[in-house]
Amino acid sequence: MFKRKDLLGIQELSREEICFILDTAESFKEVLTRPIKKVPTLRGKTVINLFHEPSTRTRVSFEIAGKRLSADTINISPSASSLTKGESLKDMAKTLEAMNPDIIVIRHPIPGAPHFLAQKAKFAVINAGDGAHEHPTQALLDLLTIREHKGKIEGLKVAIVGDIIHSRVARSDIFALVKMGAAVKVVGPPTLIPPLIEKLGVVVEYNLERGIADCDVIILLRIQLERQNRLFFPSIREYSRLYGLTLAKLSKAQKDVLIMHPGPINRGIEIDPQVADAPFSLILDQVTNGLAVRMALLYLILGGES
Amino acid sequence: MKIIIQGGRVVDPANQTDGLFDVLIEDGKIKAVGKNLPVGQDVRLIDARGLLVTPGLIDMHVHLREPGREDKETIATGCAAAAAGGVTSLACMPNTSPVNDNKSVTEFILRRSREVDLVGVYPIGAISKGLRGEEMAEMAEIWEAGAVACSDDGRPVMNALLMRRALEYARLFDFPLISHCEDLNLSADGVVNEGYISTLTGLKGIPAAAEEVMVARDLLLAKMTKGRLHIAHVSTATSCALIRQAKQEGVQVTAEATPHHFSLTEDLVANFDPNTKVNPPLRTQADRQAVIEALADGTIDAIASDHAPHTLAEKEQEYDLAPFGIVGLETLLSVSLTNLYHTRKLDLLTLIAKLTVNPAKILNLPAGTLSVGSAADICLIDPEKRIVVDASRFYSKGRNTPFHGQELKGCVVMTLRAGRVVFPRDTAEAVAGER
Numbered sequence: 001m002f003k004r005k006d007l008l009g010i011q012e013l014s015r016e017e018i019c020f021i022l023d024t025a026e027s028f029k030e031v032l033t034r035p036i037k038k039v040p041t042l043r044g045k046t047v048i049n050l051f052h053e054p055s056t057r058t059r060v061s062f063e064i065a066g067k068r069l070s071a072d073t074i075n076i077s078p079s080a081s082s083l084t085k086g087e088s089l090k091d092m093a094k095t096l097e098a099m100n101p102d103i104i105v106i107r108h109p110i111p112g113a114p115h116f117l118a119q120k121a122k123f124a125v126i127n128a129g130d131g132a133h134e135h136p137t138q139a140l141l142d143l144l145t146i147r148e149h150k151g152k153i154e155g156l157k158v159a160i161v162g163d164i165i166h167s168r169v170a171r172s173d174i175f176a177l178v179k180m181g182a183a184v185k186v187v188g189p190p191t192l193i194p195p196l197i198e199k200l201g202v203v204v205e206y207n208l209e210r211g212i213a214d215c216d217v218i219i220l221l222r223i224q225l226e227r228q229n230r231l232f233f234p235s236i237r238e239y240s241r242l243y244g245l246t247l248a249k250l251s252k253a254q255k256d257v258l259i260m261h262p263g264p265i266n267r268g269i270e271i272d273p274q275v276a277d278a279p280f281s282l283i284l285d286q287v288t289n290g291l292a293v294r295m296a297l298l299y300l301i302l303g304g305e306s
Numbered sequence: 307m308k309i310i311i312q313g314g315r316v317v318d319p320a321n322q323t324d325g326l327f328d329v330l331i332e333d334g335k336i337k338a339v340g341k342n343l344p345v346g347q348d349v350r351l352i353d354a355r356g357l358l359v360t361p362g363l364i365d366m367h368v369h370l371r372e373p374g375r376e377d378k379e380t381i382a383t384g385c386a387a388a389a390a391g392g393v394t395s396l397a398c399m400p401n402t403s404p405v406n407d408n409k410s411v412t413e414f415i416l417r418r419s420r421e422v423d424l425v426g427v428y429p430i431g432a433i434s435k436g437l438r439g440e441e442m443a444e445m446a447e448i449w450e451a452g453a454v455a456c457s458d459d460g461r462p463v464m465n466a467l468l469m470r471r472a473l474e475y476a477r478l479f480d481f482p483l484i485s486h487c488e489d490l491n492l493s494a495d496g497v498v499n500e501g502y503i504s505t506l507t508g509l510k511g512i513p514a515a516a517e518e519v520m521v522a523r524d525l526l527l528a529k530m531t532k533g534r535l536h537i538a539h540v541s542t543a544t545s546c547a548l549i550r551q552a553k554q555e556g557v558q559v560t561a562e563a564t565p566h567h568f569s570l571t572e573d574l575v576a577n578f579d580p581n582t583k584v585n586p587p588l589r590t591q592a593d594r595q596a597v598i599e600a601l602a603d604g605t606i607d608a609i610a611s612d613h614a615p616h617t618l619a620e621k622e623q624e625y626d627l628a629p630f631g632i633v634g635l636e637t638l639l640s641v642s643l644t645n646l647y648h649t650r651k652l653d654l655l656t657l658i659a660k661l662t663v664n665p666a667k668i669l670n671l672p673a674g675t676l677s678v679g680s681a682a683d684i685c686l687i688d689p690e691k692r693i694v695v696d697a698s699r700f701y702s703k704g705r706n707t708p709f710h711g712q713e714l715k716g717c718v719v720m721t722l723r724a725g726r727v728v729f730p731r732d733t734a735e736a737v738a739g740e741r
Contacts, residue, residue, distance in 0.1 A: 011506075088619065088622070088623060089623065089624060090622055090623070108624070109626075110624040110625060110626045110627065111507050111508040111509050111578065111625065111626075112507065112509070112578030112624065112625045113624045115577075115578050116578065116623075116624060130508070131508050131509075131626075132508030132509075132510075133507055133508035133509075134508070168508060171506075171508060194504065194505040194511075195500060195501055195502070195504070195505055195511070196501055196502040196505055197505050199502055199505075200505070200506070230494075
């Protein structure tokens with residue numbers, strides 16, 4: 001069952017809630033294969049995508065998910081919104097509330113911004129990524145993708161590789177995978193591993209080959225090219241040499257290993273093109289499943305009872 | 307006009323007094339402290355049975371915001387908040403606009419304080435011109451105008467040579483330099499303590515070492531220069547250990563801790579409430595306990611609020627955008643009693659010393675004692691009364707406190723400044739005079 005007003009993070013979800021969302025998403029995948037990919041479930045509902053950071057896949061995914069369910073979807077980006085005129089998030093929340101939308105999907109560079117919005121307003125809030133905090137729909141679509149291909153999540157060995165400290169995907173994936181019973185390793189240079197992350201139930205490994213040894217699933221994270229200027233690592237070249245995933249390094253993992261990446265990928269930096277385009281790379285499956293997960297959430301939060 | 311405060315438990319650390327005594331006030335000064343003082347004609351009696359009678363509290367770390375940010379606080383509202391908190395003397399930090407780095411600003415603050423005439427206000431001048439950390443402010447001029455210390459509080463003095471010279475130069479005045487210890491390169495853009503909570507929330511962390519490397523640097527510079535150093539708002543276990551060791555070596559260093567650092571931990575931040583955002587950040591439980599131990603063993607000399615009022619609009623924002631700071635004048639005593647006295651970590655004489663005579667000594671203030679002949683700055687305290695903090699009732703313009711809604715044990719009942727009752731006051735008069 002799912003009875004929440006908002007989806008702010010994975011941290012507060014129970015294992016049962018997560019399973020219920022995944023099951024619902026699976027049933028929506030069928031809709032996506034129909035010749036007419038639209039159902040009337042959310043007719044008359046309004047979904048506003050409020051994206052304070054550039055995003056293609058997440059924003060488009062939420063927009064298509066809303067449209068497939070017949071909701072009215074509206075996109076607001078900061079350059080086109082009153083936020084550039086100095087309006088606070090609180091005032092923006094009040095203004096939007098006066099138009100009586102049903103859901104605000106928010107992407108924001110500051111951790112906790114969706115929580116702030118949810119406290120200030122009556123509408124439902126879905127967190128589409130808040131700074132380095134959480135990206136719950138990404139974690140759910142990752143779980144769905146793993147479950148589809150492995151038939152289970154419990155007992156799997158999963159490595160999350162790259163810039164852990166700045167990654168909301170890493171945090172949400174860790175919360176989700178640990179809750180579902182996977183064994184999670186985080187792999188990256190010591191400068192990109194946040195302190196005390198072991199308390200989240202993961203194992204830290206600095207060496208890529210050792211980190212991916214025996215793994216069933218490898219989740220690669222995008223390396224943000226500007227990080228080298230903040231003294232996190234000497235150069236992209238060195239990062240790529242140590243942590244870029246190539247076919248040669250992959251030989252240490254399980255034979256049936258799966259490769260995932262939240263995108264957008266830096267080809268040739270954290271992922272070799274031969275890996276990105278390999279049959280065991282699920283990067284595009286993740287995108288498709290993202291649509292199903294977001295339809296499921298819009299449905300559960302808005303239409304679930306009717 | 308005579309006043310006798312009758313039957314209270316007089317706690318006066320300056321004289322090591324702790325017992326049931328009457329206090330006679332005449333012409334604004336303490337005339338006598340003794341048993342069963344005779345009640346003559348024309349004497350106002352204040353019944354203090356069941357109450358503590360202490361020297362008026364001294365808060366050596368306050369941001370009054372005037373001049374420049376009167377929307378956050380004014381000298382009038384800040385002084386009213388002080389009186390309500392039992393504070394009869396306060397020292398105010400120079401990060402106003404304009405900065406208090408010259409005598410005209412110092413004189414303005416002193417003049418406005420005299421006009422407000424509620425509590426004693428002692429300005430702290432800047433160490434560097436404009437708080438820019440580049441060249442020394444004209445300390446002699448500020449000192450002559452009445453400043454009691456210099457500090458770049460809110461910002462560290464990143465240039466070690468400037469800090470060295472300032473410590474040396476300030477020896478001219480027997481004047482402490484108050485150091486806000488933070489290495490800005492290490493704290494980077496951090497907003498919370500670096501550790502489990504920063505990892506959990508994705509909020510950027512400020513490592514304990516950002517404070518500790520500067521505490522260590524300033525202790526070495528104080529040792530070298532024989533200057534007087536005071537470390538503001540000590541927040542980590544290692545800072546406490548460094549100061550303890552320096553004191554053993556005879557370095558002229560004193561230190562203060564804030565009620566929020568010895569009462570709260572980083573765990574509060576997990577709900578993203580910007581009222582928990584403060585610099586230095588709320589630290590771990592181990593740090594909190596180390597600060598309490600350092601208070602108990604005398605490593606930390608004073609308790610100061612670091613009262614930092616902000617407007618509601620500034621604090622009601624996303625965590626990264628909200629300014630650092632917590633208001634503290636009106637919760638200083640209640641939080642201290644609750645978390646230090648009622649938990650049996652500090653006895654009353656030790657606790658009250660850290661709020662009276664110790665800061666008076668650090669800043670050379672003529673205050674903090676009930677000695678005969680001194681100004682009758684007195685605080686009456688009910689140590690057992692339970693209160694619930696209601697920020698909406700503060701005299702301060704600031705409402706930014708993580709203690710809002712908390713139940714605390716012990717509160718200020720009455721405040722006298724030079725023999726005059728400055729709290730409680732007629733609310734109507736307060737509103738008309740101060741907003």
